[in-house]
Amino acid sequence: MTISNRRSFLKTTTAAGAGLFAAPYIAKAGLSKKSKNGEVNIAFIGVGGRGRGHLKRAASTEGVKVTAFCDIDPEAVEKTQKILSDLGKPEAAVYSDGEHAYLEMLKREDIDGVIISTPWLWHTRMAVATMKAGKYAAVEVSAANTIEECWDLVNTSEETGMPCMILENVNYRRDAMAVMNMVKQGVFGEVVHARCGYRHSLLDVKFNQDLKFGEGAHGEARWRTQHSLTRNADVYPTHGLGPIAAMLDINRGNRFLYLTSTATKAVGLKDYIEEKGGKDHPNAQLPWKQGDIITSVIKTTNGETIIVTHDCNLPRPYSLNFHVAGTDGVTDFDYGHRRIHIEGQSKAHSWDEFQAWQDKYDHPLWKKYGEIANGAGHGGIDYFVTREFINAVKEQRQPVMDVYDAAAWSAVTPLSEASIATGSTPQYFPDFTRGQWIKRKPVEFV
Known part of the structure; x- marks a missing residue:
């Protein structure tokens, strides 16, 4: 070129x-x-x-x-x-x-x-x-x-x-897109902090029924489990981080600056193996490296902080741990736990039901294609991500989530690994846009 x-x-x-x-x-x-x-x-x-x-x-x-x-x-x-x-x-x-x-x-x-x-x-x-x-x-x-x-x-x-x-x-999850609309329209005032993560027991994914993984296993146990054995890092950050990045205009007027990461001890996989196969099972003797819960804190150039949690080696229900806080309000939204408080509109020191706010700020994509999407995977969000790629190809344009997003969001894995290995020291994100983030404008999911 x-x-x-x-x-x-x-x-x-x-x-x-x-x-x-x-x-x-x-x-x-x-x-x-x-x-x-x-x-x-x-x-x-x-x-x-x-x-x-x-x-x-x-x-x-x-x-x-x-x-x-x-x-x-x-x-x-x-x-x-x-x-x-x-x-x-x-x-x-x-x-x-x-x-x-x-x-x-x-x-x-x-x-x-x-x-x-x-x-x-x-x-x-x-x-x-x-x-x-x-x-x-x-x-x-x-x-x-x-x-x-x-x-x-x-x-x-x-x-x-x-x-x-x-x-x-997950950038297309209905409640996440509604909150993104609220953020863009100033409902929360100036956002200062967010929380997200991937908190999902993958114990039955990382091991087959016979506790086998790696060569000879089937499904994701063939390859996913090895990462827990060899890497102490947040190896799967983007499900939670992608929507928050979109809300905060990362790579488009804002960017990730640095992170610090801390890992707990690694005992969850060993405990699971011992319960299923006994203390003498050979996999229970392996030196599992990945901490059961890994917590990263990202600082952005615009001053926001983001807590990102990886928690896949302990028994727990699925959660992406979403939270957004600003000068005018706050919301926690996750499956089974959704609430919102907007200063001046909610009762003092009380939470509102989230659904009414979601309905009010429902994203146009869901209003238009919701009935079609609901038949797709993961509650309909898979429909939208496949649709966006196909439309980008048809229209000869960049996709809404582009290569700079792919790099910045994925960089959490190696940076968290380096931070943990060096006593939770700050690790700085490369500027994958080479300074263009300053001029790039926010996008809408279309």
Whole structure:
């Protein structure tokens, strides 16, 4: 990419105002390969449970053709072709000859965008290869595992002109979008603090019924558990952090400055294994590294603080721990626990029911597409995240959640790891926008 083109790319990614998201410069390699009938062609790398969900929604969308997918699991391949058949769609080309078969798939001319739903360690390299092949990339969370990988995503997107979207579905949660509307409209006054996290018992995900994980296991136990054994870090920060980042205009007039992280001792997985398999089970003897609860505090350049919690190794119900506090009010909103207080409108020192406020500030996307979305996964939010990627490809624009978001949100993992390892010292976020955050304007989810 020439210097002038790169400047054009950076400039146009900042062009969105408070209204609709403006379409930026996109390298010619992208949608010049549209199908003759006007369809956009979407391919998939990884069609396990998560990938098949995206594929089914994409294949059900008007103007979308699923041309190819890559997965090395024969069962996943069979289930995916059945989805297409049940929808009355033609079978897609399959690439399953080894872990790097996706590279062969990316050579195809009939692919405009690629959705990546694979184990974490593959996310960055697959997204980078997709962009280098001249195709839109959409990558599941987290998008990167190291600071170097975060830069790989940003540098590749800028150099190729191809967008990279992080598929953070919780940004579309109905109550989170209503609170975002309230924040943008000043209901809470000036926001000073927020809280979020991922608090969700994954004990039955990290181990199969026979307490097996790693090679020979099935599902996420094949790869996810290893991170708890080797990394003392918040390895999954974006579900909670993404919506808060959108509320606080991160990368668009504001940015993450630094964080400090602290981890508890690591006893939850050992206790679970001992209860299920006895104290002498070999997995109970492993040196589990990840603290059961990891607490990070982020400071932004505009002065807000954000508490981010990772809590997946202890028994507990699902929670994203949302909280927003400002000069005029405060809200806690989570499944089973939602309340709000707005000074001058709520009874003194009392909480209001959240639902009435959500109804009042319900986001236009939910008003328009709520009935359709409710049939999709995770209470409907999966519908919106798949829809946004497809629309970005169709409209040849940057997605609302762009490569700079993917890098900044994912950077919490390596920075939390470094902070914990050095006695909770502050770790500074790189400025992935190279100063452009100062001029970039807030966007709306459209």
